[in-house]
Amino acid sequence: MHRLIRASQLTLLAASLALPLPACVDGDLDGVKTVEIETHVEDWRDEVIYQVLVDRFANGSAANDFRFDPSPTSLARYKGGDWQGMIDHLDYIEELGVTALWISPIIMNVDTDAGVDGYHGYWALDLERLNPHFGDLATLRRLINECHDRGIKVVLDIVTNHLGQVFYYDINQNGRPDESIGGGFPLNPGDPQAGTRSPVTRITEYDPDYDPRGVQSLTSLGEAGPAPIRFFDMPEIFRVPPSPELFRRRAAYNLRGKVIDWNVREQVVYGDFPGGLKDVNTENPEVRDEMVRIYSDWVLKLDLDGFRIDTIKHVEHEFWVDFSRRVRERLAAAGKTNFLMFGEAFDGNDPLVGSYTMPGELDSVFYFPQKFQVFNDVFGQGGPTSNIQRLMEERALNYGAEAQPGGIGIAPQQALINFIDNHDVPRFLWAYPDERGLHAALAYLFTEDGIPCLYYGTEQDFNGGNDPANREPLWWSDYATDGETFRWTARLIRIRKTYSALRRGTMELRWTTDRTGDAIDAGIIAFERVDGEQYALVVINAQGEHASETRSPEGDVMSVGAAPGATLVDVLSGDRFTVESDGTLGLSVDAFGTRILVPEAQYQAE
């Protein structure tokens, strides 16, 4: 018995060694083990969004520097940026003054394809797993928590239109992907050459051309029905059947091949995105359910504040109505409201872009028409500022005038996402290499109505051209905060924060012009922002050749809403101006200059 007791003691001793098991690692997870869902935004117009390509922002952890290329060339490869790097550089972000981060997609991507990596995040493989190149869930939660602690919101980039190149169409049914198959496939019966000779057809099974019937398989005898799809089995580069399981079924895809005519709406919606990105069948109710579930879950797992949604014009409107409503409902039930959903329709067609903000759809969209017609044509090329007038008039017609039910509480017309450039277009300074022009554009970006969005690196005068040259690692700048553009940007953001009229005020144009070149008012854009008693008058000269004035060659002078006799102070220069007794205000603005005028009583020295 005595020995049995001793044996029991032994057992207890052993058990005691195993007991402290969980305790030791728990400490590090404090603060990230659970998430408190809260609404962090009062009015999205108060926010300044900063677009970050995670892979290019900062490399905070060498632990995930795997399958990457640290060299300063080959910008199409992973470069090492991660969420830890963002945590490490939140001071930089805070000093810049932006208040919301739009981070590139977080989910696991196909790692590499044809010499290009999925560093950007738009090649989804597993919608429920994180991309290990960027870190893990705990680190991401820590990033978001620290952002929220600093008053910075986080917007996640998501894609519902397509996955990465996760399968190929086995057109010749030989069980392997062929870069180029060819041979004497008979032509369609209607083809005049049919039967007269043996044609040669070149097809890539990775990314075949659009076929409204669905991509067809071919044998030497001709078409042989819908082409089988075969998923890749290359786990070493994250190229395996996608997840969740639904996306391993044919029914989850449209299977029509690559878009070849962007003017054909059917192709745009049902075709694969060039590069072999497989178009998801968003009309399938199961797919919709999964998209709602998965992306709502990410919000609830991370306490996100918004979605930036990729390629929305490639998805049918009905999806957005359904998706938006259900996501809003689910989040609201969990305590998250004011959740911003804005989409990317990469198109200059204003009615098309605006169509995604119609009742029941998204809160906002990227204002691409403005990017092309104002930032490029006006600020970049010295075009007529009347472009702005025209766009504003069209905005009333093309964009939603009522806030979306359960949305951010602001009509899309007042909440458009304004941007100068982004990761899909050449940087402003590449196309228009004059920093003064960029500064003028920034002035407009941060004073016009809507929600400004700044692409990382703009503050560092990055000037990369087409993708991927426009995705420079930010560490090339050494995160300098004393550059002229950085300081100008930070100053504009501070001014925007100071004067509520610049954030929430209505916007009324006071001066634009068709005139360009040497005209006295060439490049002048003048508009008022009014938020209750708060008033601001912004006058920008969008051309860099000469100073311009708010008057016409005929002598007409700009009239303003400020009371006659009122003194307005330029918050940038401290200059004072008095509104004439007839309500006009004539003033001069240097080439690419800006004046932001506020009533003397509202003026706050910086």
Next chain:
Amino acid sequence: MLAWGVLACLGWGVPPVRAQAPDSAEPGAEGEAPPGDQGDRAWWDREGGAPPDGAAEASAAEASPTAAPAEDPAAAPVPEESADEPPSPPTDTSAPSTPPDPDEDDGFQEGFYFGSYGRVVAASNLDGGLGRDSDIVAFGPRIDEDVYFELELGRQDAFSGGLRSRVVATVAFGGPFFHLDGNFDESIAIRNLFAEVQNALVDGLHLWAGSRMWRGDDIYLLNFWPLDNVNTLGGGFDYDIGQTAQIRFMTGLTRLDDPFQRQVSGAIPPQGDFLPDEVVILDRPRITVAAKGTWWLFGRRARRGMKAIVYGEGHFLPEGTREIEPGISEVLPYDSGYVIGAQLGGWIADDNTFANLFIRYASGLAAYNPLGVPFTEGRVQDASRARELIAGLSANWESGPFGLQAGAYYRYFRDADPAVFERTKLAEGAINLRPHVWIGERAGLSLDVAYQAMQANQLDDRTGQVVRGGVTKIGFIPFYSPFGRGTFTRPHLRLIYSMTIRDSDAQRLYPEEDPRSRNRVEHFLGIGAEWWFDSNSYGF
């Protein structure tokens, strides 16, 4: 908690038992030779697996283990790097845990000898597949372990003045064996290959040089050497201070065939040749130094005894330069680390009863076994951030037809990565109890009960919950022992049944594609044998 454990153990008096080699070192009489086998945990353990030993052992130390359930080739607890290591572990060896036999002479015999450790098992999962290891920790219960064996050849000579010498060569083999997979090929490794001179210069001083598994006591049930387990090429000495103390010292090097320590490139010859010359760009062996002091409180061969051990290691890795892509190099900085550890043990030889309590702390490079590579992913260049704390227990009690073996360990490991949250930062542990009863003099029945758990410093992407898991194993082992009673008598012929029960967290440790991610319960029904005899690797 640990303090309590230490006190409890100290106050114990130690269970009773029959005796045998104190430290696993001694071979013990044939047939009842030491148990303890070495940390062969890795590849023969895991299908598809990685190399044995080094792995295994290394595994502990090495990084990461864990990450995923053992045995999973892809996600096994054993560090990935182990896959490139040479097979290894011995296994047998020693009896780390077994007590000394006061009545036994040192067993020295001149001439050639042959020894072996081995275990072979054929098992089914009762679902049409092979039975396999289901551990989720680096050193899980061994009931469902895989095949492994060693052949040892030696030569011993005695000279005048008490001078003796021996040469030991141990070849290890890992499965799967030809009769299973049909491949006329096996994984082979040279483990021991050293010569030793005993009583050299002064009485009690033993010098050795060569390739050697340098180990102390193990936790047999977990197949784990929690304190000292150094496998290198080098040399050292043991110095016996009478029957009450011993000092051991060794130094050795390892230079793994891995870009962390070695990189070879091609270059155009200076002149007159078309074929490229081979250029060794990176070549930085790790130097390991280890020292161990043992004090037997009541003498080394006391019938009721205790021993206290202090232990330390130093690890040193010179600076090196490697090429990360043509034309671009990076400097891998000088790296180092240390281990401090202790062991407290006691035995009652007549009852073949003993208990050993281990504690070990490793820092920096030393948190990785010499056969382990700190980094296989990422570009962390030094191991200074790594830490490891291990506490372990091994015990055996026998009385008449009854007996009880116990093994347990706790391990806290942080790898060298600066990232705070990772699967390679973890805490894990296991406890394994194996009571047995003899039915007659040569047959017996063991009940094997074990629990293992791990928790990583990471959250699960899908659930948002902490990555962790727990596995319970319950097994029965009817066995036949021609040498009769005794926990460590061998050979044993066995039937083995083990049922693994995973909690839902443990299931999530496996990839979705792995059936184990869906199977809460897994069976292991096998027939096998285990033996050891004259396996002197750790003896003398």
